Amino acid sequence: xxxxxxxxxxxxxxxxxxxxxxxxxxxxxxxxxxxxxxxxxxxxxxxxxxxxxxxxxxxxxxxxxxxxxxxxxxxxxxxxxxxxxxxxxxxxxxxxxxxxxxxxxxxxxxxxxxxxxxxxxxxxxxxxxxxxxxxxxxxxxxxxxxxxxxxxxxxxxxxxxxxxxxxxxxxxxxxxxxxxxxxxxxxxxxxxxxxxxxxxxxxxxxxxxxxxxxxxxxxxxxxxxxxxxxxxxxxxxxxxxxxxxxxxxxxxxxxxxxxxxxxxxxxxxxxxxxxxxxxxxxxxxxxxxxxxxxxxxxxxxxxxxxxxxxxxxxxxxxxxxxxxxxxxxxxxxxxxxxxxxxxxxxxxxxxxxxxxxxxxxxxxxxxxxxxxxxxxxxxxxxxxxxxxxxxxxxxxxxxxxxxxxxxxxxxx
Numbered sequence: 001x002x003x004x005x006x007x008x009x010x011x012x013x014x015x016x017x018x019x020x021x022x023x024x025x026x027x028x029x030x031x032x033x034x035x036x037x038x039x040x041x042x043x044x045x046x047x048x049x050x051x052x053x054x055x056x057x058x059x060x061x062x063x064x065x066x067x068x069x070x071x072x073x074x075x076x077x078x079x080x081x082x083x084x085x086x087x088x089x090x091x092x093x094x095x096x097x098x099x100x101x102x103x104x105x106x107x108x109x110x111x112x113x114x115x116x117x118x119x120x121x122x123x124x125x126x127x128x129x130x131x132x133x134x135x136x137x138x139x140x141x142x143x144x145x146x147x148x149x150x151x152x153x154x155x156x157x158x159x160x161x162x163x164x165x166x167x168x169x170x171x172x173x174x175x176x177x178x179x180x181x182x183x184x185x186x187x188x189x190x191x192x193x194x195x196x197x198x199x200x201x202x203x204x205x206x207x208x209x210x211x212x213x214x215x216x217x218x219x220x221x222x223x224x225x226x227x228x229x230x231x232x233x234x235x236x237x238x239x240x241x242x243x244x245x246x247x248x249x250x251x252x253x254x255x256x257x258x259x260x261x262x263x264x265x266x267x268x269x270x271x272x273x274x275x276x277x278x279x280x281x282x283x284x285x286x287x288x289x290x291x292x293x294x295x296x297x298x299x300x301x302x303x304x305x306x307x308x309x310x311x312x313x314x315x316x317x318x319x320x321x322x323x324x325x326x327x328x329x330x331x332x333x334x335x336x337x338x339x340x341x342x343x344x345x346x347x348x349x350x351x352x353x354x355x356x357x358x359x360x361x362x363x364x365x366x367x368x369x370x371x372x373x374x375x376x377x378x379x380x381x382x383x384x385x386x387x388x389x390x391x392x393x394x395x396x397x398x399x400x401x402x403x404x405x406x407x408x409x410x411x412x
Contacts (some may be wrong), residue, residue, distance in 0.1 A: 032210035033126045042115075049115030053108035059096050061264075066090045072274070084274070092268025092285065100264070103256040110249045117242035119275070124238050127399045133206055135392040136200035138216045142384040144192035150377050154178055157369075177370065219391040229398055230331055236402035239319035243313040250309040254302035261299055263289040327397045334371035334386065334393040340351035341379070341386040348376040 011247040033039060069087040096104070158178035165172055204212060220227075268285040355372050358364035 016246075028210075029127075029130060032207045033123060033130055035209035036126050036207050039119070039123050039126050042119040042286050046112070046115045046119055049111045051408060053111045056104045056108040056111065059101075059104060061094050061096050063093045064268075066092070066270075084278075085386060086272075086274045088270060089270040090268055090270035092263045092266055094266040096264055097259070097262065099259045103252055103259060106252050107249065107256065110245055110252060113251060114242060114245040117238055117245055121238035121242055124399060127404065128396060130203075130207060131392060131395040131399065133199065133203040134216060135388050135395075137196055137203055138218075139385065139388040140192050140196035140389065141216055142388060143381060144189050144196055146384050147185050147192060149191035150373075150380060151182045151189055154182035154185060154373070156183060157373075180371065181373075197208075198352050218387075219394060221394065224393060226335075229394060229401075229403065230335065232401055232403065233328075235320070235324040235400055237316070237324075237400075240313070240316045240320050243309070243316035247306065247309040247313045250302070250306040254299070254306045257295075257299040257302035261295045263295075324397075324400050327393070327400050331390075331393040331397045334390040336385075338386045338390045341383045344379045345376075345383045348372070348379045352376050 034043075067087070067089045069085075072084045072086050074082040076083070155178075165175055166258050197268050197387045200212060200216075204210070266285075266287045268287075270281075270283045270285060272279075272281045272283070274280070284308055352372050355364050355369050394405070
C-alpha cells in the first residue's frame with residue numbers, strides 16, 4: 001500500500017505541475033543559500049576561528065626585553081667625587097609547561113571544528129528557510145492558477161448557457177449564477193496571485209543571489225528518491241555536532257584551567273655594567289608566581305561550564321530526534337494525504353465529465369452540475385495544498401537527514 005501511495009505521489013507531482021527538472025537545481029539552491037547573509041556571516045566566523053586557533057597554538061608567551069641606564073655619583077671623602085655611567089640589559093620569557101601546550105593545541109583544533117559546525121548549522125537553517133519560503137510561493141501560485149482555470153471553465157459554461165437562453169432552452173438566472181461563480185473564482189485567483197507575489201518578494205529578499213524563475217515549478221524527485229527518503233531512518237544534525245564540540249571544548253578548557261593552577265615559570269638572563277665598567281655581571285633568573293584562590297576559582301568555573309555543556313548536548317540530541325521524528329511523520333502523512341487528494345480529484349473529475357455530457361444532452365439540470373463543480377473546486381484546491389505540503393515535507397526531511405544535495409539510492 002505504501003509503495004502505491006509513493007507511486008501515486010510521484011505521478012501527481014509530475015502530472016499536475018511543470019516538468020520535473022524545472023525547479024531550480026539543488027546546486028543552484030545551494031549557491032543561493034551560501035550567498036545568504038546568515039551563511040556568509042557564519043563563513044566569515046571560520047576565518048575568525050582560524051585566527052583564534054593560531055593564537056592558541058602560539059600562546060601569549062612573548063620574549064620580554066628590558067634595559068636600564070644611568071649615572072652613579074659616589075661621594076667618597078678619601079677619593080673625592082666620582083661619576084660612573086652604568087647600564088643593564090636583559091631577556092626573559094615565560095615557558096609554557098608541556099601539558100598546557102597540548103591542551104592549547106587541542107583547543108585550537110576544537111575552535112575551528114566548532115566554527116565549521118556552526119557554519120553547517122547556519123547553512124541548514126538557511127535551507128529550511130528557503131524551503132519554507134519557496135513552498136509558500138508554490139502554494140499561492142498553484143492555488144491562483146487552479147482558481148483561474150476553474151473561473152475560465154465557469155465562464156465558458158456561462159457562455160454556453162447564454163446561447164441556450166437565446167434559443168429558449170434555458171433561463172437567464174442560470175447564466176447569472178454561473179457568471180457570479182466565475183467572478184468569485186476570479187477574485188480568489190487574484191487574491192492568491194497577490195499572495196504569490198508577496199511570497200516571491202520574501203524569497204528574493206531572503207536570498208538575493210537566487211535568480212528566480214517566472215513561476216515556482218514542482219519538486220523534481222522521482223519515485224526512487226522519494227521511496228529512499230521515506231525509508232531512511234538515520235539523520236545528521238549540525239546542532240548536535242556543534243553541541244558535542246562545545247562540550248569537548250569546555251572539557252578541554254577545564255583541563256587547561258586545572259593545569260594552570262601550577263603557574264608557568266619565567267626564565268631570563270641579565271647583563272649589567274657598573275662603575276663605568278669596573279664591575280660587570282651576567283645573571284640567570286627564574287621566577288614562578290604563587291598560585292592563589294583566583295586560579296582555583298577559574299578551574300572550578302571551567303568545570304561547571306563543562307557540566308552545563310553536557311546538559312546542552314543532551315538537549316540538542318533530544319531536539320534533533322524530535323525534529324527528525326516530526327519531519328518523518330509529516331512526510332509520511334503528506335504522502336497519504338496527497339494520495340487521498342488525488343483519488344478525490346479523480347473521482348470529482350469523472351463525475352464532472354459525466355454530468356457535462358448529461359447536461360449537454362439535457363438529462364442533467366444546472367443545479368446538479370453547479371453542485372458538482374463546487375465539489376470539484378474544493379477538491380482541486382485541496383490537491384494544490386496537499387501537493388505543496390508533500391513537497392515541503394520531502395525537502396524538510398531530506399535537509400534534516402543530510403541527503404539534500406546527495407544522490408539517494410533505494411534501500412532494500
